[in-house]
Amino acid sequence: AQSVSQHNHHVILSEAASLELGCNYSYGGTVNLFWYVQYPGQHLQLLLKYFSGDPLVKGIKGFEAEFIKSKFSFNLRKPSVQWSDTAEYFCAVNARMDSSYKLIFGSGTRLLVRP
Amino acid sequence: GAVVSQHPSWVICKSGTSVKIECRSLDFQATTMFWYRQFPKQSLMLMATSNEGSKATYEQGVEKDKFLINHASLTLSTLTVTSAHPEDSSFYICSARGGGLGYEQYFGPGTRLTVT
Numbered sequence: 556a557q558s559v560s561q562h563n564h565h566v567i568l569s570e571a572a573s574l575e576l577g578c579n580y581s582y583g584g585t586v587n588l589f590w591y592v593q594y595p596g597q598h599l600q601l602l603l604k605y606f607s608g609d610p611l612v613k614g615i616k617g618f619e620a621e622f623i624k625s626k627f628s629f630n631l632r633k634p635s636v637q638w639s640d641t642a643e644y645f646c647a648v649n650a651r652m653d654s655s656y657k658l659i660f661g662s663g664t665r666l667l668v669r670p
Numbered sequence: 671g672a673v674v675s676q677h678p679s680w681v682i683c684k685s686g687t688s689v690k691i692e693c694r695s696l697d698f699q700a701t702t703m704f705w706y707r708q709f710p711k712q713s714l715m716l717m718a719t720s721n722e723g724s725k726a727t728y729e730q731g732v733e734k735d736k737f738l739i740n741h742a743s744l745t746l747s748t749l750t751v752t753s754a755h756p757e758d759s760s761f762y763i764c765s766a767r768g769g770g771l772g773y774e775q776y777f778g779p780g781t782r783l784t785v786t
Contacts, residue, residue: 587773598779599714599763606773645713649773655727656773658704658765660713 557582557650561661568636569669576631576664578620578646587649588629589658590620594642602644605629616640638670673697674766676778683754683785690750691781693764699744701768704775705737708761720747744768754785 560579568574580586590602603614610622620631629646646661673696683689693703702721706714720726720741728734736758738750747766751758761782765775 589774591777599777601774604774655702655719657716657719658775659716662713665711 557648557652557659559646559648559659559661561644561646561664563664564662565665565667567667567669570638571635572668574631574633574636574640574666576644576646576666578629578631578661579627580629580646580648580650580659581627582648582650584651587656588620588622589647589649590614590618590629590631591645591647591660592642593645593663599645602631636666636668638668641666641668672774672776674700674764674776674778676764676781678781679779680782681784683783685755685785686753688750688752689754689783690748691762691764691783693747693749693766693778695745695766695768695776698766698776699768700747700766701744702766703741703747704765704767705739705747705749706763706765708763708780710761714763717749751783754783756785759783759785 558581562577588605591599592602602618603612605612605622613619618633644664647658675694677692705717708714717732718726718728720739722741722744726739741747761780763780765777767775
């Protein structure tokens with residue numbers, strides 16, 4: 556069955572540290588990949604997405620992610636985090652299931668950035 | 671652009687009553703809308719997919735008669751939790767796709783349901 560794995564459930568960093576959040580998926584077909592962020596008390600916002608083309612995609616707020624097809628991975632990175640990046644991050648895959656496309660979410664990674 | 675709203679943002683109801691949650695696409699026509707449920711500190715779980723004018727498709731384990739979904743227009747879908755019980759307390763999130771926006775889904779702010 557299609558699934559998305561986020562191996563880091565909780566990450567604690569100091570400001571200015573570099574961030575990398577892992578995301579692996581299991582799906583054999585063409586995928587669309589997304590990272591969403593959910594700030595405390597707010598709704599899901601799209602950080603970035605990959606549909607095709609350059610596997611290194613840049614998103615909002617200095618985030619980027621790299622699609623590595625051979626590893627079924629789509630890791631999220633940011634070179635220098637800020638306190639305001641404290642949030643929960645969800646990786647998602649848009650996969651074809653039962654003749655329609657559905658978003659499958661990972662379990663999420665809760666990031667805490669200490670000032 | 672691509673804004674999705676939900677109403678209400680928070681609702682408290684008594685056990686046994688029904689609650690309706692609205693999801694609207696404000697600036698595009700949503701051919702498909704999705705309803706998710708999010709438990710505290712957990713990920714989003716897809717409950718059902720609805721296409722405008724068609725019956726909703728429910729995910730395995732989701733009770734169709736309990737969670738009634740209507741997608742009567744291209745800008746509105748409703749989720750009615752019937753005969754609510756405390757275990758139905760959760761965060762319900764809708765998303766919408768369509769209007770030439772491709773496969774991307776746009777999420778509403780969510781509705782927190784508390785059943786007492």
